[in-house]
Amino acid sequence: MTATRRTTIISAACLAVSMSACILLLRHIDQIRPKATIEDVLYLNSPTTIKRASVGFDGLMACIYWTRTVQYFGHRHFDRAHTYNELAPLLEITTTLDPHMLPAYQFGASFLAPKPPAGAGEPVRAIHLMEYGIANNPNNWRLYYDLGFVYYTELKDYRNAAEVFERGSKVPDAHPFMKIMAAQMAAHAGDFETARMLWSATYDSSSEENIRQNAVEHLRAIRVDEDVTNLETLAKTFEERTGRTPSGIAELATAAHLRGIPVDPDGDAYQIAPDGRVLVHDPDDFPFITKGLPPGYKPGPPKFHAQR
Amino acid sequence: MSPRIVYIAFNTFREAVRDRVLYNLIAFALLLSGAAIFVGQISIDIERLVVVNLGLTAVSLFGIVIAIFIGIGLVSKEIEKRTLYTVLSRPVRRWEFIVGKFFGLAGTLVVNTFFMAIGVFGALLYVVHKFSKPDALILVALYFIVLEFLIICSLALLFSSFSSPLLSAVFAFSLFVIGSFADDLRGFAAMAHGLTRWVATGAAYLVPNFSALNVISAVAHQQPVSGQLILNNTLYAMFYTAMALSGAVLIFERRNLK
Numbered sequence: 431m432t433a434t435r436r437t438t439i440i441s442a443a444c445l446a447v448s449m450s451a452c453i454l455l456l457r458h459i460d461q462i463r464p465k466a467t468i469e470d471v472l473y474l475n476s477p478t479t480i481k482r483a484s485v486g487f488d489g490l491m492a493c494i495y496w497t498r499t500v501q502y503f504g505h506r507h508f509d510r511a512h513t514y515n516e517l518a519p520l521l522e523i524t525t526t527l528d529p530h531m532l533p534a535y536q537f538g539a540s541f542l543a544p545k546p547p548a549g550a551g552e553p554v555r556a557i558h559l560m561e562y563g564i565a566n567n568p569n570n571w572r573l574y575y576d577l578g579f580v581y582y583t584e585l586k587d588y589r590n591a592a593e594v595f596e597r598g599s600k601v602p603d604a605h606p607f608m609k610i611m612a613a614q615m616a617a618h619a620g621d622f623e624t625a626r627m628l629w630s631a632t633y634d635s636s637s638e639e640n641i642r643q644n645a646v647e648h649l650r651a652i653r654v655d656e657d658v659t660n661l662e663t664l665a666k667t668f669e670e671r672t673g674r675t676p677s678g679i680a681e682l683a684t685a686a687h688l689r690g691i692p693v694d695p696d697g698d699a700y701q702i703a704p705d706g707r708v709l710v711h712d713p714d715d716f717p718f719i720t721k722g723l724p725p726g727y728k729p730g731p732p733k734f735h736a737q738r
Numbered sequence: 739m740s741p742r743i744v745y746i747a748f749n750t751f752r753e754a755v756r757d758r759v760l761y762n763l764i765a766f767a768l769l770l771s772g773a774a775i776f777v778g779q780i781s782i783d784i785e786r787l788v789v790v791n792l793g794l795t796a797v798s799l800f801g802i803v804i805a806i807f808i809g810i811g812l813v814s815k816e817i818e819k820r821t822l823y824t825v826l827s828r829p830v831r832r833w834e835f836i837v838g839k840f841f842g843l844a845g846t847l848v849v850n851t852f853f854m855a856i857g858v859f860g861a862l863l864y865v866v867h868k869f870s871k872p873d874a875l876i877l878v879a880l881y882f883i884v885l886e887f888l889i890i891c892s893l894a895l896l897f898s899s900f901s902s903p904l905l906s907a908v909f910a911f912s913l914f915v916i917g918s919f920a921d922d923l924r925g926f927a928a929m930a931h932g933l934t935r936w937v938a939t940g941a942a943y944l945v946p947n948f949s950a951l952n953v954i955s956a957v958a959h960q961q962p963v964s965g966q967l968i969l970n971n972t973l974y975a976m977f978y979t980a981m982a983l984s985g986a987v988l989i990f991e992r993r994n995l996k
Contacts, residue, residue: 486918486948487798489791489955497781497788530959533783638783 475519477526484527492528499524499534503541507548514550517541521559525566533638535563536576540644543584548717553584571605572635574598578611579628591615607631622656650695651718654710658721661692661700661708675706742830743838750842751849754808759846762800763853769796774861785865790876790958793858798883798954800854801847802914805887808846809894810906812839817995826995833987840895840983847887855880872960878968879957885975889946890914892982899990917948946978 484491499520506514521538524531541549543556560577567573574594581591592615599608611631614624626649633645661679664686668676676682679700683691691699698711700722710722754760770793777788813836816822825835858876863869893913897906916923920942927938951971953963 482919482922485915486952487791487795487954489787489958490795492955493777493781493784493788493791496784497777500781528955530955530961531784531787537782640782 475523477523480523481527488527492524492531492534495520495524495527496531496534499538499541510547512546514541514546514552517550518552518555518559525559525562529562529566532563532567532570532573535560535567535573536641539576539580543580545584553580556580556584569601569603571598571601571603571608574601575605575608575611575631575635578615579632582615582628583625588615605631605635607635622652622659625652647716648718651716651720653695654716654719655721657692657694657700658708658710658719661702662706662721665702665706665708669706675704676702678702679708740834742834743841746825746830746835746838747841747845750812750839751845754843754846757808759804759808760850760853762804763850763857766796766800766854767857770857770861771864774864786862787958789858789861789865791954793854793861794876794879794883794954794957797851797854797858797880798886798952801851801883801887802890804850805843805847805890806894806907806910806914809843809891810898810903810910812843812895813898813990814903814906822995832991836895836899836987836990837983840891840979843891843895844888847891848884851880851884851887870960872962875957875960875963878963879953881968882951882953882971885971886948886951888975888979889917889948889982892979892986893946896982896986896989899986899993913945914948917946918952919949920945920947921949947974951975 480491480495481488499517502516502520503514521534521542524534525538528534539556539560542559543549543551543553545551557577557580560573560580563573564570564577574597578591578594578598581587581594592612595608595612595615598604599612601608611628614627629645629648629652633642633649636642636645661682665676665682668682668685676685679691679702682688682702693699694710694716696711696715701709701711703709703724708722709724710716710719713719713723713727716722770789773792774785774789777785781788813822816825822835826832855877858880859869859873862873862876866873890910894906894910897909901909923938923942923945927935927942930938950967953967956963
């Protein structure tokens with residue numbers, strides 16, 4: 431073997447060994463300090479400073495920060511975290527860098543507003559974010575729709591929701607349902623029907639897969655909440671008449687002359703607890719339901735279902 | 739244009755290609771295709787924005803780095819290798835040498851930008867499947883980036899005509915950064931008083947205004963760019979380039995090459 435060939439083989443082997451060692455060591459280091467990379471750390475949290483540091487390339491910087499926001503929210507959401515300390519600052523930086531980045535407002539508000547673990551539980555900051563978005567994109571009716579939605583779903587502030595839908599309906603090319611929403615808010619704000627109408631409109635007016643999937647989950651949850659409410663009313667009537675709670679859903683269905691055993695959107699029969707409360711078969715299948723949950727239920731990781 | 743200028747420009751272009759400058763296109767292609775494929779999986783609803791922002795930013799940054807690092811060596815390398823004496827001993831005027839070098843480097847950057855533009859449109863097509871009319875605005879942003887390169891090339895040549903390569907790189911890069919903040923500098927001048935106001939205003943008008951040439955964000959959002967801005971930016975870049983090149987010629991004409 432020539433000296434050159436020997437050197438080539440040894441250096442190639444050294445390179446391969448060193449590279450493998452580096453990878454193994456990094457994996458080990460990651461285990462020692464889990465989630466030390468992107469979680470809860472914002473080295474720079476002044477939007478103005480970051481804008482200046484981007485030397486004019488703030489559009490690209492906004493994309494990077496938006497991706498980081500999505501990753502941050504996604505990781506914490508999957509871990510069922512109850513704190514999202516960096517979410518609002520990340521969104522503020524993203525939208526300062528690029529005030530016209532619409533997904534940051536639309537998704538950002540749905541990340542910020544819902545109660546933990548579904549979101550950060552900061553509806554007021556979500557409203558500030560949306561108002562900033564509207565100030566910078568006044569002719570985008572969807573932003574008014576999303577803002578009205580936050581008022582309606584998270585704050586139950588029907589008066590402001592109606593006012594925002596009304597404002598949005600005056601934007602050129604606004605979807606006709608904005609006017610209907612404004613009227614519906616004023617008359618029947620708390621109804622299941624209004625909620626169903628809002629989520630159906632969200633589903634129909636968006637081409638974004640994630641938004642449509644979220645709407646499907648909410649529509650499923652509304653159906654469950656409505657079913658459980660109705661069945662609990664029937665169970666109460668049964669108890670008043672017989673002096674005891676129904677022994678099962680089949681007995682309730684027979685006594686109430688229902689057409690069959692009532693089932694949830696997945697086709698599983700509802701159950702009746704000994705105290706007369708109606709429960710769903712598997713609450714993990716319905717991440718947004720507010721009724722039909724067993725006592726002390728702790729939600730698992732979110733599941734997603736096919737579109738309706 | 740004098741045939742001597744064309745010849746020097748062509749040789750400068752050939753030299754840049756031989757120096758494997760166009761290899762940066764491989765890195766660019768990898769960057770863009772990676773972004774186009776992966777960004778949809780790690781982010782939400784910004785695939786088009788990322789491709790346009792990343793593509794145009796990369797075109798701009800790659801080009802500026804090339805313009806500075808080649809531009810600063812255009813004169814000093816010729817002096818160091820003593821090839822300048824061979825050139826100037828022929829019937830070539832010093833100003834023709836400077837202008838030829840400028841056109842050679844500018845040509846290299848235009849060719850580079852052309853291939854990168856194909857990459858940007860290819861990645862965009864991959865993401866959106868079909869071009870729409872506002873996508874043509876990307877061409878305007880690319881045109882402004884080329885104007886930026888012309889200014890940077892002329893500045894690199896200006897510094898190269900009297901300074902060492904290292905200092906020239908520092909000067910040119912500093913001017914690029916300051917020029918990107920030209921609007922802020924003007925705002926600062928407006929807020930200052932007395933002598934500071936005069937100095938700041940003078941500096942604000944002297945440094946190249948790169949912020950006016952940066953329409954990447956607007957184009958990414960498909961916002962129109964006015965014809966007036968295109969015309970004014972074109973004239974501004976031409977005059978600024980002419981100013982810096984004239985400075986380079988003035989200095990180089992008087993430089994003692996012995």
